[in-house]
Amino acid sequence: MGEGIVRYKYDVWGEEVILGVSWDLLWVVAVAVLILLAAHAIIMAVLANKKMDKPSSEGRRVLRHETIDRLFHWIMAGSILLLILTGVAPIIGLRIAWLNWHWIAGLVLTFVVIFHIVRSLFWQDFKSMILGPRDFGEPFDSAKKPGKYSFEQKGMHWAVTVVVLAVIVTGLLMFIQIDTPFWNRTNSMPESQLGLVFLLHGLSTLALVALAATHIYFALRPEKLFYTRSMISGWISEDEMTANHDTSRWSPKEAD
Amino acid sequence: MVATSHDVMPDIELYQPTDEATALALADTLGADGWLLGGGQDTYGWLKDRNKTPAAMIELTQVDAWKGIKETADGIEIGAVTTITEIATNPLIQSKYALLSTAAGRVASPQIRNVGTLGGNLVQDTRCWYYRRGLDCYRAGGNICYADSPEGLNREHALFGASRCVAVSPSDTAPALVALDATMVVSRVGGQRLITAQDFFVGPARDILHMTVLNEGEILTAVRIPNTWANAEFYFEKVADRNVWDFALVNVAAAFKVSGGTIEDSRIVCGAVECTPRRLNAVEDAIRGQQRSEQLAEDVASIASAGARPLNYNHFKVPLMENLVKRAIRG
Numbered sequence: 001m002g003e004g005i006v007r008y009k010y011d012v013w014g015e016e017v018i019l020g021v022s023w024d025l026l027w028v029v030a031v032a033v034l035i036l037l038a039a040h041a042i043i044m045a046v047l048a049n050k051k052m053d054k055p056s057s058e059g060r061r062v063l064r065h066e067t068i069d070r071l072f073h074w075i076m077a078g079s080i081l082l083l084i085l086t087g088v089a090p091i092i093g094l095r096i097a098w099l100n101w102h103w104i105a106g107l108v109l110t111f112v113v114i115f116h117i118v119r120s121l122f123w124q125d126f127k128s129m130i131l132g133p134r135d136f137g138e139p140f141d142s143a144k145k146p147g148k149y150s151f152e153q154k155g156m157h158w159a160v161t162v163v164v165l166a167v168i169v170t171g172l173l174m175f176i177q178i179d180t181p182f183w184n185r186t187n188s189m190p191e192s193q194l195g196l197v198f199l200l201h202g203l204s205t206l207a208l209v210a211l212a213a214t215h216i217y218f219a220l221r222p223e224k225l226f227y228t229r230s231m232i233s234g235w236i237s238e239d240e241m242t243a244n245h246d247t248s249r250w251s252p253k254e255a256d
Numbered sequence: 257m258v259a260t261s262h263d264v265m266p267d268i269e270l271y272q273p274t275d276e277a278t279a280l281a282l283a284d285t286l287g288a289d290g291w292l293l294g295g296g297q298d299t300y301g302w303l304k305d306r307n308k309t310p311a312a313m314i315e316l317t318q319v320d321a322w323k324g325i326k327e328t329a330d331g332i333e334i335g336a337v338t339t340i341t342e343i344a345t346n347p348l349i350q351s352k353y354a355l356l357s358t359a360a361g362r363v364a365s366p367q368i369r370n371v372g373t374l375g376g377n378l379v380q381d382t383r384c385w386y387y388r389r390g391l392d393c394y395r396a397g398g399n400i401c402y403a404d405s406p407e408g409l410n411r412e413h414a415l416f417g418a419s420r421c422v423a424v425s426p427s428d429t430a431p432a433l434v435a436l437d438a439t440m441v442v443s444r445v446g447g448q449r450l451i452t453a454q455d456f457f458v459g460p461a462r463d464i465l466h467m468t469v470l471n472e473g474e475i476l477t478a479v480r481i482p483n484t485w486a487n488a489e490f491y492f493e494k495v496a497d498r499n500v501w502d503f504a505l506v507n508v509a510a511a512f513k514v515s516g517g518t519i520e521d522s523r524i525v526c527g528a529v530e531c532t533p534r535r536l537n538a539v540e541d542a543i544r545g546q547q548r549s550e551q552l553a554e555d556v557a558s559i560a561s562a563g564a565r566p567l568n569y570n571h572f573k574v575p576l577m578e579n580l581v582k583r584a585i586r587g
Binding site: 009011012019020090095096097099100177178179184185186187188191194195198 | 391392397398399400401404405406418419420458461462463464466469565
């Protein structure tokens with residue numbers, strides 16, 4: 001079996017067949033993310049003294065996330081974390097019966113993502129998540145404030161969208177190959193195609209690990225904690241909104 | 257790469273420790289690179305085919321502390337490098353645990369039993385021919401089970417517990433030890449852990465790359481059999497394509513506590529139908545408190561195979577398993 005970014009082998013006919021991604025990359029991703037986030041934390045700590053006052057969480061509250069959307073977010077977060085844990089377990093040598101948990105979490109993720117796509121297209125303000133040319137200038141101009149979502153938030157959302165859709169599609173193709181309560185395994189996909197599916201699933205998993213770690217890090221940053229709070233309670237204060245958002249581009253209703 | 261069998265052994269660093277501490281230290285230091293060698297009957301095929309290429313081998317058969325059979329306050333303890341022949345012919349085992357001596361006597365051939373060890377028989381790798389041939393199946397770290405593909409040849413493979421891989425446990429002594437409620441003594445540098453025989457073996461759902469719970473650096477050093485089933489009524493039968501020098505298509509190991517013709521308790525375990533020895537709890541429950549008879553055996557035999565999922569070529573294992581269980585119960 002060859003190793004590099006891709007694991008491959010020669011089959012019985014001497015043809016090169018892809019097996020999947022090299023799981024050494026998991027450690028590369030883990031270390032790289034750790035270094036980058038640590039560097040960000042240090043830089044932010046150094047700059048902290050020059051920061052302006054933190055906006056108050058007191059006063060009038062505006063609605064940032066509706067209950068149904070918060071529920072979606074946490075179910076999705078739970079399923080992704082379970083997918084990562086159960087997927088990584090056999091790679092790092094943990095001997096647990098991971099496969100059933102993995103596909104069940106995968107199905108949950110698939111259903112909530114379908115729900116979210118439908119809801120975002122017809123019941124939410126889809127335009128607020130679209131990345132436009134103005135968004136790209138935002139990080140370089142402190143005078144430019146975002147609407148409901150900042151450039152970083154939109155970037156994270158679309159990166160997660162691409163990666164999650166990739167793990168779902170490849171995961172479903174792998175799901176067909178195993179026994180489930182819904183069907184018996186067929187084990188009939190050609191090895192070369194299966195290898196490609198495993199490779200894409202592995203690559204998107206690595207990206208998801210990096211994105212999840214980055215997302216959790218920023219959710220726990222002191223200056224972003226009010227966003228995390230809003231994902232639990234639904235609201236941010238008017239002060240937090242005006243300090244971080246352009247109210248002409250986002251005018252939410254008052255929170256209950 | 258697919259196997260090419262060689263007449264000579266590859267170059268391997270050979271360690272031959274004579275005491276426990278050195279053997280455990282070597283296992284600890286070498287980790288995955290240190291192949292544990294008992295009688296070598298599973299090992300040499302792998303090495304000659306170049307399908308496993310360990311850098312070093314630790315020969316365990318010179319460690320006297322892990323040899324022999326001794327009586328303890330609660331039963332017997334068998335060193336893991338005791339040969340299968342010794343177990344098959346030992347008077348103490350024959351008198352108290354004939355189930356194990358009978359099973360040991362059915363392992364492979366006399367020549368193999370003379371050098372093969374109990375530990376080796378228990379931790380040996382599966383005999384799936386695709387896997388042994390060196391194909392990169394799931395068990396070898398790949399993405400596919402050749403034995404379970406539409407064209408796969410699988411007459412010797414699993415009826416139960418397949419999770420991607422359909423290979424089975426090939427051991428004859430394993431079902432007997434599960435039936436006898438044995439405990440495995442697993443040693444490593446700095447300690448020991450005791451594992452019930454039933455929990456010692458793992459299926460592909462939990463770990464598709466290994467067949468036991470042994471971790472790197474650990475060595476199965478002894479097997480303890482409690483008095484619980486000493487002198488019980490035993491039954492062992494193995495069906496294979498040949499009477500000698502072959503692995504089981506199905507085997508059954510059973511122990512019964514019978515009083516006045518009534519089965520008070522039992523253990524019934526089948527081998528070669530799953531990746532681990534399969535204890536038939538439902539059958540044991542069904543016969544508890546019943547008169548041991550031909551009719552009872554007839555009535556419960558089908559319970560044994562409940563949930564079986566035959567592959568393309570191993571449907572015959574279902575009636576075979578049922579009949580072996582029937583014969584075990586009727587005695």
